Each structure stands twice: as C-alpha cells, then as structure tokens.
Amino acid sequence: MVSFLLSAALFLWLQATGEGLLEHYLTKSTFIEKQEKSAIPKFKTYVSEHHLSLKDHDQITAWVRDAKYISLYIYSNHKLLYSTDGYTSTAENQKVMLQPSLTHDPLLSNIEFADTTAQVYMEYFFEYKYYHVITILGVILSFLFFIVLVLFFINRKTSYIGVLENEIKILEGGNLTYPITMKGNDELSSLAESINEMRKSFIERLESEEQARVANSELVTAMSHDLRTPLTALVGYLDIIEYKKYQNNEALTKYIHSSREKAYQIKHLSDKLFEYFTVFNTEDNDLEFETYDGIQLMDQLMDEQFMLLENNGFQVEWEPGSIPFRMELHLISFRRVFDNIFSNIIKYADTADTVSIQYGITDRWLMIHIQNTIKTEAQEVHSTGIGLKTCQKIIGQHRGEIAFTRNGNQYSVNLRLLVNTAPTHT
Incomplete structure (x- = not known):
C-alpha cells in the first residue's frame, strides 16, 4: 500500500511537471508550427504520387491515419466532399458549404487531384503526441519506482527474517540472555x-x-x-x-x-x-476456593488458637475488625498457616509476655498482625524454616503476602490478603 501511494504521487508529480515543461517549450519554440506547415506539402506529394481523385476516400483516410493528430476537410465548389469527422460525398452531406469568409484562410490550400482541383483544410493536434509520451513515460517510471519500493520492503522483511533466524539459533545454543530484535509493527x-x-x-x-x-x-x-x-x-x-x-x-x-x-x-x-x-507440589489450580464470611471465619480460627495458647499459659490480646467482608480461600490450607504460626508461638514465645493479635480491613486488604516475645532459651535456636516457607507458599497461592520479622526478642507476623468488602444479601 505504501509503495502504491508513493508511486501514484510520483506519477502525478511527473505528469504535472512534464506537462508544465512541455507547454513552456511549445510556447517558446516553433517546432509545432514547422510540423503544421509541412503537413499540406506532404499531403500534396501523396496525392500527386498516387494520382488520387476525390473519390479515393480509403487512400486519403489511410494517409490521415498514418499522419496522426490531423483532421482533414476537402471542399469542391464550396461543398464538403471529405472529412475525417465522417462526412462523405453523399447528397445530404454535400449541402455543407464552405463559408465565403474562409476561402482566404491561410490554412486552406488548393490541391490538384486527378479529377479536379479542391480546397483542403487541416486542423493540427501535434502537441497531443508529446502529452501522450509524457503520460507513458510517467507510467513507466512510476511502475519501476513501485517495483523498486516493493523489492526494498521485501528485502527489509527477508533481512529481518534472517536476523530472527540467527537470534533463534543463538537461543537454541543456550544463550537465553540474548534479546530478540524488535522492528516494525506487523x-x-x-x-x-x-x-x-x-x-x-x-x-x-x-x-x-x-x-x-x-x-x-x-x-x-x-x-x-x-x-x-x-x-x-x-x-x-x-x-x-x-x-x-x-x-x-x-x-x-x-x-x-x-x-x-x-x-x-x-x-x-x-x-x-x-x-x-x-x-x-500442589499447583495453584488444584486448590478449590470457597467463599466465607470473613468475620465469622476469623473468629472461629482465632478461638481455636486462643484455646491452645491459654492451655499453654499464654495471655492473648485480641483486637478484631468490625468491617464486614467476604474472602475466597482453600480452608484446609489457610488453617494450616495459622497452625504453623501458633505452634511456633507455643514453642518459642515467652509466656510471661502477652501475645498480641489484631486484624482489620484497609483498601480491600485483610491485614493481620501477630506479635510475641521470644523466650530466652529459644534465642539461639536455629530452625530449618520449613513451617515459614510452607506459610509463604500457601499465602502466595491465595494471591496474598506474609512477612516474618524479628527485632531483638520481638517476633512479628504480618499477613495481608485480598478480600471483598461489598455488602452481601441473604
């Protein structure tokens, strides 16, 4: 499409420029005038050499056809006997009279035919020949330009295909850091x-x-x-x-x-x-998520853990949220997160200090914060971190985040999970 539009624009420019130059040349030269002056002598020579009469219309027509860009009119006794426009010597057409005012026209010539003398009048259109030449040259040059542009764009595409082929071979060789070249928008x-x-x-x-x-x-x-x-x-x-x-x-x-x-x-x-x-080893798609009332679920999960904490001598400071929300999760996996968190609290936390638990809704995120004090004998304990990694994986499967931080003897768990705070109707 680009090649066609550019080629069409080139043709229009060549046509306009060529016609302008031709008109300028024709107005400044006598080239056409010389051709016009030589037309009548050539026709006289043709009539004389072939001994033509006024009835030899076919031979006269043949000369006009060969001469091109000429209209020929033959009169005898002021009556039109022949015309390239289609007039013949029929009785009806012979009524077309030559005006007396035209008998002295310099373009009107007397020519001796085999049977009589007649007046010949010619109209010339020699300049049309050169306009046609300009049009033909414009078409040829525009077509060649179109072909060159098409080949240029094809060459660009084939070169790009070659680049992609070489880069894919580089990737096949194991160099995955090699970037693929991006060109164009196709x-x-x-x-x-x-x-x-x-x-x-x-x-x-x-x-x-x-x-x-x-x-x-x-x-x-x-x-x-x-x-x-x-x-x-x-x-x-x-x-x-x-x-x-x-x-x-x-x-x-x-x-x-x-x-x-x-x-x-x-x-x-x-x-x-x-x-x-x-x-x-469990894929995210393997988990079947269900929708739960957030406040009821959190109260249930925390009640289960509070009982274990209290049975192990812990005091709990609990700050529940008040904004209704619903959450989609895999309950067994989500419960496992809390089991891991609170089993670590029971194992490593100091019963002398309070375990602080709070949650709330912030911009459609459920934010849970759990904090405890690490007991002295557990300060130097080095864990494999299996439980923490398991919690991170499960929360990641729920499109949430969990972070474990330690500041001195203070240990914190911060968990956030995307929830739906839209009101529900029962």
Whole structure:
C-alpha cells in the first residue's frame, strides 16, 4: 500500500511537471508550427504520387491515419466532399458549404487531384503526441519506482527474517540472555515479541527451578542435620536398653522416656517435611476456593488458637475488625498457616509476655498482625524454616503476602490478603 501511494504521487508529480515543461517549450519554440506547415506539402506529394481523385476516400483516410493528430476537410465548389469527422460525398452531406469568409484562410490550400482541383483544410493536434509520451513515460517510471519500493520492503522483511533466524539459533545454543530484535509493527514484530516473551518466561522458569533446587538442597541439608541429632540419641538410648547397660529400673524408665521424646521429635520433623513437599507440589489450580464470611471465619480460627495458647499459659490480646467482608480461600490450607504460626508461638514465645493479635480491613486488604516475645532459651535456636516457607507458599497461592520479622526478642507476623468488602444479601 505504501509503495502504491508513493508511486501514484510520483506519477502525478511527473505528469504535472512534464506537462508544465512541455507547454513552456511549445510556447517558446516553433517546432509545432514547422510540423503544421509541412503537413499540406506532404499531403500534396501523396496525392500527386498516387494520382488520387476525390473519390479515393480509403487512400486519403489511410494517409490521415498514418499522419496522426490531423483532421482533414476537402471542399469542391464550396461543398464538403471529405472529412475525417465522417462526412462523405453523399447528397445530404454535400449541402455543407464552405463559408465565403474562409476561402482566404491561410490554412486552406488548393490541391490538384486527378479529377479536379479542391480546397483542403487541416486542423493540427501535434502537441497531443508529446502529452501522450509524457503520460507513458510517467507510467513507466512510476511502475519501476513501485517495483523498486516493493523489492526494498521485501528485502527489509527477508533481512529481518534472517536476523530472527540467527537470534533463534543463538537461543537454541543456550544463550537465553540474548534479546530478540524488535522492528516494525506487523506480524513479524508480533512473532518476535512472542519469542522474546517466551525467552523471558523460560529464563524465569529456570531461575525459579534453580531457586527451588537450591532451597530443597538447603532444606535437605538442614533436615539431615536436625534429624541426625535426635536419631543418633534415639539409637544410643535403644542400644543401652537393648544391651541392658542401665544401672536400675529408674534409669531404664529415663532412657525409655528420652527415647519417646526423640521419636516424637523425629515424627514432628518428618511431618513438617511431608507438609512442605505436599504444599510445594500442589499447583495453584488444584486448590478449590470457597467463599466465607470473613468475620465469622476469623473468629472461629482465632478461638481455636486462643484455646491452645491459654492451655499453654499464654495471655492473648485480641483486637478484631468490625468491617464486614467476604474472602475466597482453600480452608484446609489457610488453617494450616495459622497452625504453623501458633505452634511456633507455643514453642518459642515467652509466656510471661502477652501475645498480641489484631486484624482489620484497609483498601480491600485483610491485614493481620501477630506479635510475641521470644523466650530466652529459644534465642539461639536455629530452625530449618520449613513451617515459614510452607506459610509463604500457601499465602502466595491465595494471591496474598506474609512477612516474618524479628527485632531483638520481638517476633512479628504480618499477613495481608485480598478480600471483598461489598455488602452481601441473604
């Protein structure tokens, strides 16, 4: 389309410029005048050489056709006998008379025919020939310009295709950081953009997989260390019991009790590990979300946790929200988050200080803040962080965010989740 429009514009410009130059030349030269003056002598020569009479219309017509750009009129006794406009020597047409005022016209010539003398009048249009030439040249040049433009644009596209081919080969070689060249705004540029987005997605996926691999490797290393300690102690206690190396029944009971504690510790770690891999191997689309009344659900979840905290000697400061809202979530997974959070509180928090819990709605976000004081003996405890990673994964699946912060002996959990605050009707 661009090539056609440019070619059409070029043709119009060539036509206007050529006609202007031709008109200027014709007005300044005697070229056309010379051609007009030579036309009558040429016709006289033709009539003389061929011994034409006024009845030889076909031969006269043949001369006019060869001469081109001439209109010929032949009169005899002031009557029109021949005309290139179609008049003949019929009785009706012979009534067309030559006006007496035209008998002395300088363009009117007497020519001797084989049968009589006649007056010949010619009209000339020689300049039309050159206007036609200008038009033909304009068409040819515009067409050639169109072809050149089309080939130019095709060459640009084929060159771009070659660039894309080379860049795709670079990506195939493993260099995914090489960017795809973006040119134009057509199907090829759209294809290049899609390839580039696919490249970025693949890089993100590889990075995510690498991060998961590193995290799993660190997790396995940490879990191996955490499992090895109680497992070694458990094996030692069982060996003492098996080979009866205890001193008395009281010592036996102590070893059995210690073995039981180590077995429960191993079970707790294995449950956490199983929970971690269950959550991380679950796709977001596999979770079936349901809608719940936010205030009722939060009251129910907190009541369950408050009972556990109070049974373990904690005091709770609770500030519930008052704005009605509804939330979509997978209840089992969401409950698991609170189980992990409050089990850590029971394990590491100081019962001498209050556990502060509050939530509210801010710009359609459910904001939950939980804070506690870490007990002294737990200050140096190094955890594998399986529970925290599990919570982050679950909240991420719910399109929310969770953050764990520690400031001295103060530990905080901040969770936010998108909810619907629109009023509901029952």
